[in-house]
Amino acid sequence: MKRLNPWLIVLFVLALFLMFSQAPISGRTSVNYNEFKALLEQDKVAQVIVRESTATVTLKEATPIPLPTPAGQPPRTTTTSSFSVRLPSSVATPDSGLIEQLDQRNVDLRFEQPSQWLGILLNFLPIILLFGMMYFFFMRAQGGQNGVMQFGQSRAKKYGKENRVQTKFTDVAGHEEAKKELIEVVDFLKNPGKYHQIGAEIPKGVLLVGPPGTGKTLLARAIAGEADVPFFSVSASEFMEMFVGVGASRVRTLFEDARKSAPAIMFIDEIDSIGRKRGAGIGGGHDEREQTLNQILSEMDGFDKASSVIVLGATNRPDVLDPALLRPGRFDRQVTIDLPNLKEREAILKVHLRNKPIGSGVDVNEIAKSTPYFSGADLKNVTNEAALEAARLSKTVIDMSDFYRALDKITLGLENGSLTISDAEKRAIAFHEAGHAVTAAVIPGSDKLQKVSIIPRGRALGAAFYLPEEQVLMSKERLENQLIVALGGRAAEEVFMGSVTSGAADDFRKATNIARKMVLEWGMGENFKNMALTTDSGPVFLGEDMAKPKAFSEHTSQLVDEDVKRILTRAFERSREIVQQYSAAMHEVAEALLSQELITGDVVREAVARVNGQAVSPELAKVPPA
Secondary structure, X not given: OOOOOHHHHHHHHHHHHHHHHOHHHHOOEEEOHHHHHHHHHOOOXXXXXXXXXXXXXXXXXXXXXXXXXXXXXXXXXXXXXXXXXXXXXXXXXXXXXXXXXXXXXXXXXXXXOOOHHHHHHHHHHHHHHHHHHHHHHHXXXXXXXXXXXXXXXXXXXXXOOOOOOOOOHHHOOOOHHHHHHHHHHHHXXXXXXXXXXXXXXXXXXXXXXXXXXXXXXXHHHHHHHHHOXXXXXXXXXXXXXXXXXXXXHHHHHHHHHHHHOOOEEXXXXXXXXXXXXXXXXXXXXXXXXXXXXHHHHHHHOOOOOOOOEEEEEEEOOHHHXXXXXXXXXXXXXXXXOOOOOHHHHHHHHHHHHOOOOEOOOOOHHHHHHOOOOOOHHHHHHHHHHHHHHHHHOOOOOEOHHHHHHHHHHHHHOOEOOOOOOOHHHHHHHHHHHHHHHHHHHHOOOOOEEEEEEOOOEOOEOOEEEEEOOOXXXXXXXXXXXXXXXXXXXXXXXXXXXXOOOHHHHHHHHHHHHHHHHHHHOOOEOOXXXXXXXXXXXXXXXXXXXXXXXXXXXXXXXXXXXXXXXXHHHHHHHHHHHHHHHOHHHHHHHHHHHHHHOEEEHHHHHHHHHOOOOOOOOHHHHOOOOO
């Protein structure tokens, strides 16, 4: 919670002081002059304080006093020990008769000159409070006390000798090639003379590119810890503000601070938020984001060539960045931080498990194999979820069952035990999952089946888990085999249940996406062999999308749809033939699922092996050409 503005507190205290300081004048009961004279003659007045034409009268004791009453209303009285009275104009300067009466009765008489400044402050107090409130809320909206006077100041956090970054390259598992490239950046800053001597220029910028969670920010911190130079860290979105010109001003301030601390490293995270292509949106291009980008371009490759400041940028959308930002002289190098492979995943898991109590039966290599296409952040989440699972069961160490439950929760969601499923629906789910499992066990080269479950999790009523073999290139045959496995569930429903359900919606979505990529991007369609109809990853802005010409005609769209439909139809027919030939295995696997709800892949493979020998017939193992 933010602290209150001290100036606002001062204003409130001043207002209260002024109000209470004026209480003797404005808070007293007012009576007429004749009533005051009567009380004076009765010797009930103890003190009179005169301020201009008004007197404050203090009585010796509380006395009932009649109040001024409008005509037609009953008289009212009040009991008070003090009141105010307005003196007649003829005695604005008290006459000798009144003073003599006061002296005769030993009344304490005082004359006070009201403060002119006090009156002025009272008159302007509402305006002062109004501006104070506006100032307070304005400061809160701009992030506290640094808002108004420091709009154009950089908000980058600086790490130096006082607060050094402790992360080193040894704390980053995997990404060996990327670390070798970045170690050179550290050497540029530590030994610049070696490069200047041979005529080489220090790179201006290094762009870290990769999917979310792969460790781009972690590598930037490791560079800061290894280089041992001032490190400025800022998110690109912090340059933007509601006022025009603030972003460019903050960029100038940041680069000025970095040059004063040179040699230094400047890290701009999520640079795509301000580095997007210019002139791609609807309307004019003179906006705050483009001004900020222009200032960055100017600062990175301006007239100052001798600056020893290296800019690190991180983004997971390099396709949307402005070409001027990526040219040599600005971001000279692009370092790709990709998803970790099997060996790197194992190393990352060991880093995250080194401070956790692990059971003797935990196989880190098996966990790494079970987490294909997981990023470093995903792997950290797996280890944390496994620790939470062990803690829920009051375990002292984490075993493999905790990791399996954590993976199930992450990939599919929590178990939905409260979901009511009828026996007919449960049987349909069992045959659906058996269709996936049996086709995966039959088709050679398919991903290894790990286990099959009909326990509802998240939005899935059942699931088959695989250990996919990681490949850089995907052959046409392997893609078609994936389609056969994906459509095996619907084929099993149609053959063994006599009707189809809505449970194959996600299977169709995945299969259609693969088939469309085969036709549009990978040139595997019958009508469009060796031809890519789409090459980009989608429009950057709505305006750019509207300006683009159509990629292909309506007739071409129809041919694309024909190819996609042909590929999916062939795969479905293969799935249908396999589940029919292996009907005995289908029934065995479905009954096992109905009784146990969770079976291993070995149960499925044994059931398949008992049908027609040990292997599937060659005509079903390979998808014939159309």
